[in-house]
Amino acid sequence: MIDVELKILDPRLGKDIPLPAYATEGSAGMDLRAAIDEPLTLEPGETALVPSGLAIHIGDPRWCALILPRSGLGHKHGLVLGNLTGLIDADYQGPLMISCWNRGAQAFTMQPGDRIAQLMFMPVAQARWRVVEAFDPSRRGGGGFGSTGVS
Numbered sequence: 001m002i003d004v005e006l007k008i009l010d011p012r013l014g015k016d017i018p019l020p021a022y023a024t025e026g027s028a029g030m031d032l033r034a035a036i037d038e039p040l041t042l043e044p045g046e047t048a049l050v051p052s053g054l055a056i057h058i059g060d061p062r063w064c065a066l067i068l069p070r071s072g073l074g075h076k077h078g079l080v081l082g083n084l085t086g087l088i089d090a091d092y093q094g095p096l097m098i099s100c101w102n103r104g105a106q107a108f109t110m111q112p113g114d115r116i117a118q119l120m121f122m123p124v125a126q127a128r129w130r131v132v133e134a135f136d137p138s139r140r141g142g143g144g145f146g147s148t149g150v151s
């Protein structure tokens with residue numbers, strides 16, 4: 001468990017619109033809700049940047065957050081993310097925005113307060129480069145992109 005600062009930007013958050021919370025003890029993600037004033041319809045192929053109504057500041061560069069689609073919405077309704085995955089840097093303090101993409105064949109309408117995506121915190125390792133002339137050989141070497149076969 002880590003402590004993360006949260007700023008409420010939309011006064012409905014924490015009142016009419018619940019703050020993101022873990023739905024069950026084992027939940028990895030907390031659902032993010034649409035802080036919109038009116039229902040928002042996304043036509044097939046359309047993308048919109050939807051406010052979550054809050055800002056977070058993780059502060060510690062050993063952590064980040066990811067915004068991920070909700071599986072039910074993504075699978076059944078085609079509502080995924082315009083950036084596929086949102087990466088929230090530890091030093092970001094601006095509004096948490098959700099890029100919503102209707103990749104489906106039907107229009108999708110979200111209502112104010114609907115749970116449209118989920119937020120997950122993840123440990124981060126920052127790397128520093130150690131430039132070398134050659135790598136110690138590994139079993140894989142340069143093999144990739146199916147080099148190990150299918151079956």
Ligand SMILES: O=c1ccn([C@H]2C[C@H](O)[C@@H](COP(=O)(O)OP(=O)(O)OP(=O)(O)O)O2)c(=O)[nH]1
Pocket residue numbers: 067083085086087088089090092095096097098099
């Ligand atoms: O779905 C997202 C993705 C990003 N962000 C915010 C937090 C993140 O820390 C910042 C920058 O994101 P990213 O580095 O992915 O975008 P960029 O296009 O590289 O912008 P920048 O040049 O500001 O880093 O935007 C969101 O609110 N929602």
Ligand SMILES: [Mg+2]
Pocket residue numbers: none
């Ligand atoms: Mg960036």
